[in-house]
Amino acid sequence: MAQNKSDNYHVYKAKDEAQIQQQFLRGTKDPDFGIYCDIFSAKTGFKGQDGGVVTELLSRGFEEGLFDAAIVVRRMEGYSAEAVLAQDAQDVAAAKGTKYLKVNVTTKLHELISQGKNRIAVVCTPCEAKNVRKIQQTLKGDTEITVIGLFCFESFNKEKLKQEIEARLGIDIDRADKTQVRQGKFIIHVDDKEYSCRVKDLDGAAEKTCSYCDDFTSQFADISVGSVGSKSGHSTVIVRSERGEKLVKNMKTAKETVDKAEVARLTKFKRERTEKNLH
Ligand SMILES: Cc1cc2nc3c(=O)[nH]c(=O)nc-3n(C[C@H](O)[C@H](O)[C@H](O)COP(=O)(O)OP(=O)(O)OC[C@H]3O[C@@H](n4cnc5c(N)ncnc54)[C@H](O)[C@@H]3O)c2cc1C
Numbered sequence: 009m010a011q012n013k014s015d016n017y018h019v020y021k022a023k024d025e026a027q028i029q030q031q032f033l034r035g036t037k038d039p040d041f042g043i044y045c046d047i048f049s050a051k052t053g054f055k056g057q058d059g060g061v062v063t064e065l066l067s068r069g070f071e072e073g074l075f076d077a078a079i080v081v082r083r084m085e086g087y088s089a090e091a092v093l094a095q096d097a098q099d100v101a102a103a104k105g106t107k108y109l110k111v112n113v114t115t116k117l118h119e120l121i122s123q124g125k126n127r128i129a130v131v132c133t134p135c136e137a138k139n140v141r142k143i144q145q146t147l148k149g150d151t152e153i154t155v156i157g158l159f160c161f162e163s164f165n166k167e168k169l170k171q172e173i174e175a176r177l178g179i180d181i182d183r184a185d186k187t188q189v190r191q192g193k194f195i196i197h198v199d200d201k202e203y204s205c206r207v208k209d210l211d212g213a214a215e216k217t218c219s220y221c222d223d224f225t226s227q228f229a230d231i232s233v234g235s236v237g238s239k240s241g242h243s244t245v246i247v248r249s250e251r252g253e254k255l256v257k258n259m260k261t262a263k264e265t266v267d268k269a270e271v272a273r274l275t276k277f278k279r280e281r282t283e284k285n286l287h
């Protein structure tokens with residue numbers, strides 16, 4: 009029987025992903041978590057979106073000389089954000105916090121590689137983590153790339169999000185000190201006040217491509233970090249490679265238990281949404 013478009017897509021995708029896993033990752037293969045060798049929850053002493061784990065990993069990575077450049081995503085004017093070069097812990101701290109936007113990091117990566125940087129850490133969403141691996145597969149020589157992937161259910165179109173927030177909450181997201189998605193709510197902090205609405209109510213502002221994305225936990229990263237599965241103010245960390253293990257070794261933070269069932273639930277939920285949208 010002839011294969012349909014969706015079957016072809018799945019065969020191609022599986023082959024592509026198996027190659028990335030074989031080349032860069034190490035650990036046990038799990039249907040929900042992907043390849044991993046450790047999973048834990050942590051609250052660091054660093055200020056950050058949740059447990060400050062990404063900020064600690066990057067800061068200690070610089071301290072220990074594991075990389076000499078990092079690509080982080082920094083707030084620009086209003087709620088806009090851009091991938092920028094960080095060269096020390098101060099640059100890393102200036103980029104803390106989640107911007108719920110789809111930000112391209114690969115252009116910056118190409119730029120740094122062409123400038124001769126060859127030990128680079130990249131913080132990115134799952135879609136970008138896969139793109140970074142594709143670039144890494146084409147590199148020759150001694151370029152070392154460390155991928156810190158974030159969990160991601162969806163991201164938003166900046167302009168549509170601004171309009172939707174203004175209409176629903178009467179505030180300007182450009183003035184937000186912090187934005188957060190937690191337990192189905194989109195929360196905005198402005199001038200020490202907290203505003204929130206259901207994330208579901210912001211569906212119209214979500215990036216359309218996100219509805220076809222099935223990776224919740226950045227399965228192709230060296231280390232994945234998110235909040236689902238951990239207490240408020242903590243981060244969930246999934247270690248997926250030797251490089252990831254090396255980074256985690258430098259953390260001066262106690263490991264706590266993760267609610268793995270909750271991570272698996274969200275992973276399945278995102279995968280099922282994608283399957284539905286693809287058919
Ligand atoms: C679009 C998006 C959606 C997310 N959705 C979920 C979710 O549904 N469930 C969940 O558990 N976690 C989600 N996260 C991850 C979560 O919000 C935190 O980023 C993560 O828990 C790390 O927390 P931390 O305290 O270690 O971060 P911090 O120490 O504050 O560091 C955050 C790092 O993220 C980088 N960053 C910020 N915004 C972006 C961006 N748009 N693209 C790439 N890098 C960025 C910054 O450069 C910074 O280095 C999402 C992240 C993004 C970017």
Ligand code: SF4
Pocket residue numbers: 109110133134135136160161162163215217218219221222223
């Ligand atoms: S949902 Fe997928 S496509 Fe959308 S920003 Fe997150 S990782 Fe990228």
